[in-house]
Amino acid sequence: MKYDLIVIGSGPGGYIAAIRASQLGSKVAIIEKYTTLGGTCLNVGCIPSKALLDSSHHYHDAIHNFEAHGISVEAPKVDFGKMVERKAAVVEQTTGGIKYLMDKNKIDVYEGLGSFVDATHVKVSKNDGFEETIEGTNIIIATGSKPSSLPFIQIDKERIITSTEALKLKEIPKKLLVIGGGVIGLELGSVYKRLGSEVAVIEYMDKIVPGMDTDVSKELQKVLKKQGVKFFTSHGVKAVERTGDQVVVKATNKKGEEVEFDGDYCLVSVGRKAYTEGLGLENVGVKVNERGQVEINDHLQTNVSNIYAIGDVVKGAMLAHKAEEEGVVVAEFIAGQKPHIDYNLIPGIVYTWPEVAAVGKTEQELKETGIDYKSGKFLMRALGRSRASMDIDGFVKVLADKNTDEVLGVHIVGARAADLIMEAAVAMEYRASAEDLARICHGHPTYSEALKEAAKAAWDGQPLNA
Known part of the structure; x- marks a missing residue:
């Protein structure tokens, strides 16, 4: 089958690029290796985390704020299983909406791992071993990112976890250790603090959300500390060890002293890295930088002119809305328009x-x-x-x-x-x-x-x- 555009990856960048290209008259195919569309954002990122954040916020309000509003209720209890079920329902509804949009815009969806055969052909490999090759005049790489770790940390996905596992725990941690004071760590730390966990955030830098304005960082830390979250900034983690149901994090503080933290779960939240495994970039000579990100020019073109890359797999902030805008820009650029994006x-x-x-x-x-x-x-x-x-x-x-x-x-x-x-x-x-x-x-x-x-x-x- 031949297409005007093939998109590899169905996250916010990929599916939006596919829709915009279809709106502009292109025949489009999208390839997704998982059984549901929507990528990290819709399945194990933005959407499920916001569902849990909203649920836990309601619970926190019921405990701490209802009385002041003149609302008297019996001590509320958390049905964590039901909370997680609601999150899953929100995810299912949202990913189902993407499938509807693909059908509405006449975009062919291929389930399987997409990899380059050459600059215009992509092989789709399914889990059952079936393979087929499709052809595209232009191709967009929109394969996103996955959680990063530290070299000495063994993620076991049970007690030492990433954000993916933190969104589907079977129980509320008694004591959650969070390595990394960035966006993901603070959001998920907030969820479990509201639900009753003791939460300690261990951050290498001297402030949380290091990339944001210093006044913002100070205010957020002050507010979250008031809510009960403990912070240990300027602490470099050296080891994470698990014994049974307990996890111990060893770190060095700014004085050079070794300190230990113990908990029943440890969330490793030290950023994300571009995901290009299995793409076969070497088959077409697409260049990546030292961080594993696909190199692009101002039009989001790779060094192979008909192949583009967007979202978390390229340089810049790893944000769903950035990926969406880049997807629109590429689709419109291919169509001969002159779109722009102001990253500032x-x-x-x-x-x-x-x-x-x-x-x-x-x-x-x-x-x-x-x-x-x-x-x-x-x-x-x-x-x-x-x-x-x-x-x-x-x-x-x-x-x-x-x-x-x-x-x-x-x-x-x-x-x-x-x-x-x-x-x-x-x-x-x-x-x-x-x-x-x-x-x-x-x-x-x-x-x-x-x-x-x-x-x-x-x-x-x-x-x-x-």
Whole structure:
């Protein structure tokens, strides 16, 4: 069978690329080695983690906040099995939706491992040994990533686990050790802390979410610490050992002293790495860099001009929405259009509670590049909406060019930050100034008023409600 486009991988990048290409008139095939579509995000990542985060948040509210709202209930109990069942149902419904979209857009789906025969032919190998080869004028590599580990850690998938196993545990850990204070570790740590686990986060760097603005990192750590999560930053893990149902993590602190942590589960959350195993890149000479990522140019083309790569398998932040945008860009570029993507305006989000979201430059990046900037900050606790909902933690921080007033970065810790950040992204896409944001009438009472106030603080240093 011959196609205009073959997509290898059905995650957010792959399936969106396939849909957009089909909309633009291409005959498209998509290859997925697993039995369900949607990739890591829909099956063992974004969607199931958010399902558990929402369920555990409801439980946490029932225990800690209902009474203050005048709601008296008997002590709630967790039916963890049912919680996991609900998560699985959400995943099934979402992945089923992708199958519907493939049918709707007349995209042929091949189940099996896709590997290059040459630059235009891909072999599909099924689990039962059956093989077939299909031809594509253009091919997109969208095979995503898998959890990373440390060389000396043996992931047994029982007690020493990755995010994949953490989403389908049979019990709530009594004491969960989390190696890595990044997004995944904090989100899953939050889930189990809310459900009653003791949670200790061990991070090599001197702050959590190291890539985010320092003020954001400090605030998030303060809030999560208040919720009961323990943090051990500047700790380098040296060994992870399991004895029966117990796990011991040995680490060295910043003083050079060896310390030990014990728990019944250890979540290894030290990032993810590009997944290219079995692709047969060597058969076509597609280049990869020293980190195992597929090398691409500004049009997401590999060194083989008809082969493209998107998402986690290439450089940049490993985010589902980044992969989606890249998928659209490639499909439109192949169709002869001139799409663009501004990587500076791809938001980063942490779905703890309060949520964390950011877009643009951090204050540290602006300092390093020597850009003259001004900063405005507004605390969530100053909002009527925050007091009404009891979500008073966090702030909005707006960074703007000192000379032109153009918004250069926005950083939010607070309720619904994941949704609020898109106002900032839209404003920055159109190169709005802090004054522009400050002069837009925002609904009252809303969380979004904090963005207006922070923008005014950055513009003229005079927020109205602080």
